[in-house]
Amino acid sequence: MIEWFHPGLIYIVGALLIPVLRGRLKKTYLLLLPTMAFINLLLMSNGVFSSEGKAWFFPFFGYDLILGRIDKLSMVFAYVFVISSFCMALYAIHIREDGQHVAAYLYVGSTLGVVFAGDLFTLFFFWEVMAWSSLFLIWYRRTKGAYAAGFRYILVHFFGGICLLGGILIHLQMTGSIVFETLRWGWGSNWEDIASYLILLAFLINAAVPPLHAWLSDSYPEASVTGAVFLTAFTTKSAIYVLIRGFPGLELLIWAGAIMTVYGVIFAAIENDIRRILAYHIISQVGYMVCGVGLGKLGTAAGEMGINGAIAHAFCHILYKALLFMGAGAVLEVTGRSKLTELGGLYKCMPITFHLYMVGAYSIAGFPLFNGFVSKTMVVHASAIWHLPVIWLMLEGASIGTFLSVGLKLPWGTWFSNEKPVCEAKEPPKNMLIAMSITAFLCFLLGVCPKVLYNLLPYPVHYEPYTSGHVVAVCQLLLFTFVGFWLLRRTLHVKPTITLDTDWFYRMAGKRVIWFCEKPLMTFSRFIDMKVMRLAGFLVWFSRNPTEALNIKKKEFELKLKKLVANPEGVKEYRQSLEEERRRYPGELPKLTLGASLLLILLFFSLYLILYLLI
């Protein structure tokens, strides 16, 4: 009986075959890989594999690498990654560039590697594969902006990777273990705390927690149409997974998450690019998850609610955010435009896309009957159980902003706001529409049957989202948001601008550093270079005949004195004799007697002795 088979390996090994295949066979194969991975997960859930808990141990320099840590937490993330990857692959199936498919599947496979990693080395390995494989999804857009954003993206992620590696190595040195479990947390300054800080920093970078978030809103909107759909799901949600593993119940995360939810909303409200609006809403929605992890103090009912909420929201978020990016991507695909100032009136040309997009919009806003409602409210409810009024108000307030930007401003500006379409448009290719329909159906299914999702969660769920009070409260909140939007829709009108974010620091700093290197540093270096070369030249000249050289230097000094006091004739004569001596230099070298040589050697050694004694 097989011990276990890694679902991530299906994608990683499977990706290598993609360039060999052609036509329909390739399309079928692209859909077959996620299907196989899904069947693999079903087999795992039903206990078909012999292993329980941990599988696939490999010895590595005296440590055990654990490639398969199988429990409810890893399984629920694996399920959503595999299901969403099927929809995303279907959305991208018409793409002819094999590289995009290979990069996407390496990305999915390595994310599954992170999810099933039971030790920190395996985690680090897949973490890095995830970073560079996702980079190609950005670069495949093949625009100048995409290349630049890709470089910034990978630099930030390499920085995160270095932090993670540093943290892991210090942790290993201090504890002697590489097993990935809840990490010790304290606000101290000993090495174990520093290890936790570094690992947390790496996780927070991937979770896009402000001020470390700008890589996301900078790069995702620059990615290829289909690549961006993949990007929305894996990096940030795998970061949530590792946060749950490593830092559950960390209070800092409650505030970080709540700030994220509001931060994303504010930036999205003024943004012009539709995919950037959605990217800011990834930050906002991941905020709910980060907050849920912070609320998830282990061993308490409220804590379990927080963790369950974070996972459920990650599950739902992956689906509706993929759907939203698919909708925005479809608009970009058929019109070549993604700015609200260049869009409008497209409803007549692409009504199906609009309706499918709106399913995602209702889901993210948390309307009853859609999946956002059953997951987001769990985190909000957890904050209520912990009795954190400010956090509760921030999370509820972010819901308003979410509906405002994603549910009203974006669709209004793209599909309406103009009587006639501002450009030529039609519905996107069929595979895109089918992928969107499946994803929309899943959003709806989880909204009406939350039990399907709740059964997958690691802790038992004692929460009923569909209470009358709750449904009415959400309806009131969102309907009156609409009233506010309608009254101020002209104020919300966007302009063709960009919004500065924390990437400003490294984008401008980068330019300043290059300027500093090219201008002042280069001038200084040339100056030093010249001086050193002159000194070296002088020393070479001097060493040829030091006695004569000293004589010449003495005469040069005398000449300067004579210039001040003697008559010009005398000076001229003196200069001529000096020129003659220079020409003859080095001339005949003086012969030293044996005694003089010995004296010089003794002198040298004495100097050396004094120097030695002094130092």
Next chain:
Amino acid sequence: MKITTKHLFWILLGCLFLSVAIGVFVHLYLRPSVHFIWEALPIFNAMYGFIGCIVIIIGSKALGHYWLQKEEDYYEKHE
């Protein structure tokens, strides 16, 4: 029958009224459990939604106008 903007307006108004009315009814008769004092107000969410929306629009617009929003070639210009 063709649905016009006028119809939509009345449908929306009806929904708004209905949500408030049901909110009042639920609070009076079903008395759902509340965690914070303001939740006891039947129309709290309606007010929060409306005021929150206006604050977000005006606040973010002001933030963008006076500080964060720059012309599209901002970074190219500073190269």
